[in-house]
Amino acid sequence: MSDVTDPQFDRALGALVGGALGDALGMPTQLLSPSEIRHAYGHVTGFVAPGEDHPVSKGLPAGMITDDTEQTLLLAEQLLASPERFDHRAWVDRLLAWEADVKARGSYDLLGPSTKRAIDLIRAGTPAEEAGREGTTNGAAMRIAPIGIMTRVDPLDRLVSKVAETCAATHATSVAIASASAVAAAISAAIDGAGWNDAAERGIEAARAARHVGAWAAAPDIASRIVWARELAANVNEQDAIAAVVDLVGTSVASQESVPAAFAVVAIAGGNPWRAAVIAANLGGDTDTIGAIAGAMAGAACGRSRLPVAKIAELKGFDLSQAASLAKGLLALRNGTPALKGAA
Template identity: 75%
Template sequence: MGGALGDALGMPTQLLSAAAIRRAYGFVDRFIDPAGDHPVSRGLPAGMITDDTEQTLLLAQELVTGGERFDHAAWVERLLAWETDVKARGSYDLLGPSTKRAIDLIRAGTPAKEAGREGTTNGAAMRIAPVAIAMPAEPLTALIDKVAETCAATHATTVAIAAASAVAAAVSAAIDGADWNAAAEHGIAAAIRAREVGAWTAAPDIASRIRWARDLVSGQSEEAAIASIVDLVGTSVASQESVPAAFAVVVAAKGDPWRVAVIAANLGGDTDTIGAIAATMAGAASGFAKLPAERVAELRGLDIAEVKRLAEGLLRLRGAARGARG
C-alpha cells in the first residue's frame, strides 16, 4: 500500500522535468489530475495507480496461486493477458521499455526464459515487493534466487536483478523488524551478493550506487536532496539511477512513507516508479498503521480488501519458507 501511494502521487508528474512539474502543478503534495497534455497520464483521475502497482499485484497473485513453486509459464501467461488488458484500456504507453520488449519477443516466439536477457530497467524492482513478503530476509541466497526466478522473462540482467534484490531484501528485512536504515543496509548486502546473477550488462555497481546516493543526501534539506538526486543520482528508468534514487529518497524523508512519496513526485523523470519503490521500503518499515488513512482512501484502481488477502497469502508463504529451513 505504501508503494501504491508513491505510484499514484507520481502518476501525473512522471516523464516531466522538475521544472516542468513546478510550472504545471507547483509543489505536489496531494493527489492531482494530470495535465491535459501529459504524454502518458492524461485522462487518468487523481489518485490512480499505474502499471507499477498493477504488476506488483499481478506478481502477488501468481505467487499466492503457485505456492512454494514459482510457475514460470503461468507468470508469463499472466503478463501477456495483462498487457492485452492494458492495451484495451488505452494505457499501453505506461508500460516500461524492458517489459514491452520482452512481451513483444515472447509473442514473436522467443522462449520466455530468454526474453529478459536485455532487460536493464527498473520494472523488476518496482514490482518485487510480493517476493519480499513471501521470502524471509535470510538466507539472502534463497531470497535472491527467488528474485532472479521472477525476473527471467523480462529483466534477467545483472543490473536489474541486483537492483530488484536490493529492494526485496530491504523490504523483507523491514518486515522482520529492521528500521529503514538497517533495512537499507540489508538491501545493499543483497545487491553485492546478486551482482553476478543474470546476463552481464555494462552498468555501474548497484550496491555502490545505493550507498553513495544515501550518503549524498544525508543531512540535506528536502530541497537540497531533491536537487542532488536530480542532478547527480538521476531519475530515469535505468535501474542504476532510479533504484539508488529511491533509497536516497527514503533517507531524505527520514523514513516517513508519505513524505517519501511527496519527495519522489517532485523529482521529475520516473517519479511514479521511484515513488513506488521508495514508499514500499518506507511503508514496510513503518507498517500500514503509519500510512495516512485519508490518502489511502483516495487511491483509485485497486481493491484494498484484495490487497489485504494477497498480503495474508504471501505471509503464509513466508511462514512456510521459514519453517522449511528450520
C-alpha cells in the same frame, strides 16, 4: 483493515499500500522535468489529475494507480498460484492479459521497454525463462515487493535466487536483478521488524550478493550506487539532498538511477512513506516508479497502521481488501502455513 496485533501483516500490507501511494502521487508528474512539474502543478503535495496533454497519464483521475502497483499485485497473484516453482509462461500470459485490459481501458501506461522486448522475443520463439537477458530497466524492482513479503531476508542467497527467478522472463540482467534484490531485501527485513535505515543496509547487502547473478550488463554496481546516493542525502538540508538526487543520481527508468534514487528518497524523508512519496513526485523523470519503490520500502518499515488513512481513501483503482488478502497469502508462504497457501 490493518491488524496491529499482527506486526508482520501490518508491515506487509504497509509495503503494498505504501507503494500504491507513491505510485499514484507520481502518476501525473511522470516523464516531466522538475520545471515542467512546477509549471503544471506547483509543488505536488497531494493527488492531482494529469494535464490533458500528458504523454501517458492523460485522462486518469487524481489518485489513480499505474502499472507499478497493478503489476505488483499481478506478481503477488502469480506467486500464490505457483508457490513452489515460478511459472514463467503463466507469468508472461498474465502480463499480456493485463496489457490487453489496460488498452481496453484506454490507458497509455503499458508494459515497459524491457518487458515489451522480452515478450516480442517470446512471441518469436524464445523460451519464456530465457527472454529477459537484455532487460536492464526498473520494471523488476518496481513490482518486486511480493517477493520481499514472501521470502525471508536470510539466507540472502535464497532471496536473491527467488528474485532472479521472477526476473528471468523480462529482466534477467545483473543490474536489474541486483536492483530488485535490494528492494526485496529491504522490504523483507522490514517485515521482520527492521527500521527503515537497517532495512536499507540489508538491501545493500542483497545487491552485493546479486551483483554477478544474471546476464552481464554494462552498468555500474548497484550496491555502490545505493551507498553513494544515500551518502549524498546525508548531512545536508533537504533541498540540497533532493538536488543531488536529480542532478547526480538521476531519475530515469534505468535501474542504476531510479533504484538508488528511491533509497535516497527514503533517507531524505527520514523513513516517512508519505513524505517520501511527495519528494519522489516532484523529482521529475520516472516519478511514479521511484515513488512506488520508496513508498513500498518505507511502508514496510512503518506498517499500514501508520500510513495516512485519508490519503489511502483517495486512491483510485486500488482494492485494499484484495491487497490485504494477497499480503496474508504471501506471509503464509513466508511462514510455512500450508492452510493459507494460495489464499487470495
